[in-house]
Amino acid sequence: MFLTSKRMFFHSSTVSRYVEVVRGLACEILGVMAKGIGVPPSLFTTLLTDHDSDSLFRLNHYPLVTDTSSSSSFHHGNAPIGFGEHSDPQILTLLTSNGVPGLQILLGNGVWVPVNSDPKAFCVIVGDLLQVMTNGRFKSVRHRAMANTSSRECRLSMVFFGGPPPQTIITCPPQLLKPNKPPLYKPFTWAEYKSHTYAHRLGETRLDHFKLP
Numbered sequence: 001m002f003l004t005s006k007r008m009f010f011h012s013s014t015v016s017r018y019v020e021v022v023r024g025l026a027c028e029i030l031g032v033m034a035k036g037i038g039v040p041p042s043l044f045t046t047l048l049t050d051h052d053s054d055s056l057f058r059l060n061h062y063p064l065v066t067d068t069s070s071s072s073s074f075h076h077g078n079a080p081i082g083f084g085e086h087s088d089p090q091i092l093t094l095l096t097s098n099g100v101p102g103l104q105i106l107l108g109n110g111v112w113v114p115v116n117s118d119p120k121a122f123c124v125i126v127g128d129l130l131q132v133m134t135n136g137r138f139k140s141v142r143h144r145a146m147a148n149t150s151s152r153e154c155r156l157s158m159v160f161f162g163g164p165p166p167q168t169i170i171t172c173p174p175q176l177l178k179p180n181k182p183p184l185y186k187p188f189t190w191a192e193y194k195s196h197t198y199a200h201r202l203g204e205t206r207l208d209h210f211k212l213p
């Protein structure tokens with residue numbers, strides 16, 4: 001299923017099928033990531049395949065912005081922002097778009113970098129929970145979407161957020177802890193993290209609240 005702005009018709013069964021296929025892809029990617037750091041793939045994948053997995057599918061629509069004056073929208077320098085800076089709270093995000101650019105990620109040196117907007121590619125984003133479960137081995141990336149000011153068509157993005165069941169205790173497995181690598185975060189449930197997230201502003205670094213001293 002590719003996105004085109006001309007035909008924005010989504011049948012619920014198509015969306016359900018799409019979500020299941022993308023969930024499978026997210027599990028494959030998580031499996032490879034788990035192997036890479038020496039933990040069983042099921043540690044992550046079962047959270048997404050569980051019947052109560054709190055995963056989410058979101059369709060973002062960025063209409064063409066012609067009035068870019070600073071009074072009309074949020075700005076970064078001269079560029080209006082479509083979706084403000086944040087990290088995704090879940091485990092793993094898979095994002096695709098209709099090919100109109102806009103997504104940017106923040107590098108460690110503070111530079112915002114545009115992400116290739118190939119409509120046939122997925123952008124894989126590490127979420128906050130995966131950062132905690134790997135004790136910081138994988139980092140949740142801060143990202144944002146610029147408003148769509150240059151393309152003649154609207155921008156659409158389709159985003160799958162893989163999340164665990166609400167009562168899952170989010171913590172780092174003992175295999176990843178060493179005397180010189182103690183846990184960075186205190187354990188919490190996904191339900192707790194979600195309520196913390198929704199009680200704070202989008203751009204806040206929410207994981208700081210769960211950091212161990």
Ligand SMILES: O=C(O)CCC(=O)C(=O)O
Nearest residue numbers: 058060083103145157159
């Ligand atoms: O539309 C985009 O490219 C970014 C959307 C996003 O970051 C989100 O929905 O969490």
Ligand SMILES: [Fe+2]
Nearest residue numbers: 086087088143
């Ligand atoms: Fe996001």
